[in-house]
Amino acid sequence: NAGVTQTPKFRILKIGQSMTLQCTQDMNHNYMYWYRQDPGMGLKLIYYSVGAGITDKGEVPNGYNVSRSTTEDFPLRLELAAPSQTSVYFCASSSLAGSFNEQFFGPGTRLTVL
């Protein structure tokens, strides 16, 4: 099992550009999450999904969009990049939400918007 994989590892964008951060998990988990981590701050939930075709906003969703067409994939879309979106982005997945199962995290994507 590869677990949770994310691409790319690093990316530099210009203001106003768009991009998609890819996330794939091979554990057949229903629940998937996108977080951002800024220096000295805790992880903040951007969006989450409870299954294919079902997504919802987290704590900081503005400027982002998601889709979930398959169980395995949960891409995060930035439409008009802004310097405030410079951050490290982590995707995570878990098998159940009602129980207290751990979330498995990917290695992260470091994004810089100039």
Added chain:
Amino acid sequence: EDQVTQSPEALRLQEGESSSLNCSYTVSGLRGLFWYRQDPGKGPEFLFTLYSAGEEKEKERLKATLTKKESFLHITAPKPEDSATYLCAVQLPFQGAQKLVFGQGTRLTINP
């Protein structure tokens, strides 16, 4: 407002010097408290889940405890490989998904 605060922000110890990291929280309806370890350039890695006050869990040199207002991560006789950032997160009641609120982390450095 739900809040999780970790202290200290950074801690430097000598190898073998035991200490504790603190995670205090003000949340409504705690459903669980998680500890994660994060190495530089990597994603968080799960360590423990604590469900109720008085509970303790151990793994090698680490022991996590929970009270009604805070959790401690005790590190006994640490080694350099224990150097990492330690994150705590609390799970809130949230229908349909596991909503975690993270603290800012404690960066731990163990000098040989």
